[in-house]
Amino acid sequence: MPIVAPSSSIGVGQIYWPTTAQNQGIWYTSTTTSSATQLITPSTIGTFYCPPQIITTATTTPFINGTYLTGTSPSGWLYYSAPSDWKPPTPEQIALEAKYKRAQQRQHAIKVEHAKGAIKRALKLMDNVGFGNEVKVFLGGSAVEVSHPDSMFKFMLSRSRYVGLIDKTINTGGHMIPYRLELYTKTDVHVANLCVYMQDTPILDQVLALSMFIRSGEEDYILEKANWTIKDCDTVLRQAILLEKPCLSSKLKRIPYNH
Amino acid sequence: MLEENNVATETEDFGNSLTFLNNTGDVTITWSPENDEKIKDLVRQKMAAGYVFFTLRKVVIESIKVKRKIGEKGVDTITSLVIEDSEFDKLVKDMDDRDLATLLKDRTAQLAKRKGKSKEFTSAGIAKTPEDVVRGKQAIAVRPVVGG
Numbered sequence: 001m002p003i004v005a006p007s008s009s010i011g012v013g014q015i016y017w018p019t020t021a022q023n024q025g026i027w028y029t030s031t032t033t034s035s036a037t038q039l040i041t042p043s044t045i046g047t048f049y050c051p052p053q054i055i056t057t058a059t060t061t062p063f064i065n066g067t068y069l070t071g072t073s074p075s076g077w078l079y080y081s082a083p084s085d086w087k088p089p090t091p092e093q094i095a096l097e098a099k100y101k102r103a104q105q106r107q108h109a110i111k112v113e114h115a116k117g118a119i120k121r122a123l124k125l126m127d128n129v130g131f132g133n134e135v136k137v138f139l140g141g142s143a144v145e146v147s148h149p150d151s152m153f154k155f156m157l158s159r160s161r162y163v164g165l166i167d168k169t170i171n172t173g174g175h176m177i178p179y180r181l182e183l184y185t186k187t188d189v190h191v192a193n194l195c196v197y198m199q200d201t202p203i204l205d206q207v208l209a210l211s212m213f214i215r216s217g218e219e220d221y222i223l224e225k226a227n228w229t230i231k232d233c234d235t236v237l238r239q240a241i242l243l244e245k246p247c248l249s250s251k252l253k254r255i256p257y258n259h
Numbered sequence: 260m261l262e263e264n265n266v267a268t269e270t271e272d273f274g275n276s277l278t279f280l281n282n283t284g285d286v287t288i289t290w291s292p293e294n295d296e297k298i299k300d301l302v303r304q305k306m307a308a309g310y311v312f313f314t315l316r317k318v319v320i321e322s323i324k325v326k327r328k329i330g331e332k333g334v335d336t337i338t339s340l341v342i343e344d345s346e347f348d349k350l351v352k353d354m355d356d357r358d359l360a361t362l363l364k365d366r367t368a369q370l371a372k373r374k375g376k377s378k379e380f381t382s383a384g385i386a387k388t389p390e391d392v393v394r395g396k397q398a399i400a401v402r403p404v405v406g407g
Contacts, residue, residue, distance in 0.1 A: 118284025130378040177407045195407035205280035209401040212313050216382040227406040
């Protein structure tokens with residue numbers, strides 16, 4: 001399907017971009033090649049972003065605003081690439097696409113509502129198990145200190161500034177941790193940054209789970225599962241950690257010495 | 260879905276509960292004692308899949324208060340939850356845990372709501388066996404922990 005400008009003049013208003021045309025490029029001027037990753041900002045018709053695919057040729061029969069454009073194309077029109085068997089969309093197809101888009105928007109709105117409910121329940125549960133004050137600090141963007149009285153470590157847990165709470169409640173997949181987790185000694189020496197998460201679990205529930213592991217004295221479980229990011233480690237610190245927690249020797253082996 | 264101001268109504272009190280932290284947020288279930296074995300089977304299966312179960316215990320001061328209040332009746336922090344069929348179907352459909360969804364659908368376990376007060380519970384540690392989970396009265400299930 002082609003790209004169509006449904007408004008009265010080209011490029012003014014919203015460009016209709018069917019999902020089936022996501023691999024098609026759109027560019028400006030009369031050049032026949034273009035990188036689709038390029039941001040195109042024509043001065044006369046507005047600003048358009050291309051899909052990430054690379055378009056190398058321009059073989060088109062432009063169809064814009066309900067009109068076929070054949071032959072020599074006038075400067076200043078939009079061009080697009082299309083398969084040779086391309087046909088313009090029917091009004092029914094356009095209506096169907098719009099309906100699909102509206103349904104998607106409705107579905108997203110429902111997901112957001114459910115996410116809000118999940119956040120509310122998580123907050124209640126966290127308050128119930130004694131993590132209510134800390135989670136407020138976490139949500140405020142500051143680092144929360146979580147530790148066990150018998151441990152030499154403390155964990156600093158903070159919210160990544162690039163992570164949306166609702167987004168990370170709806171989209172629980174992925175292999176990136178939605179928070180920042182740093183390991184310190186209780187004497188404030190930074191030991192490592194840790195990368196560990198719970199599969200398919202919303203962000204606040206992960207924070208709750210992490211805090212439960214640490215506060216229950218089960219921090220070794222987290223330390224052993226986590227990937228450690230660290231630049232160097234002082235010899236004395238390394239020895240102190242190994243003395244306290246021999247189970248971490250495999251983690252510390254990968255870290256270069258800093259004498 | 261399970262908010263207090265939704266269609267939920269509270270019914271009789273239950274003692275045991277298990278809260279799963281899953282893709283839909285936390286889902287709490289409760290069950291009657293005759294289904295203990297089925298719940299143990301579920302827990303055994305999940306433990307084998309890498310789930311970790313934390314048992315909860317009441318903090319001491321709160322325990323005394325609750326004991327005086329409810330006497331022989333038991334722990335009153337969990338109540339079963341009744342929601343509309345459509346809400347229930349949606350919840351079960353969205354749940355990415357088929358085992359848990361099956362237990363809910365065949366009524367072995369019921370959805371529940373926690374009524375806990377602030378700081379009423381604390382973690383008593385990781386349960387080693389399914390029996391610990393059921394015996395512990397209240398527990399939280401955490402999905403497998405992986406390094407990122």
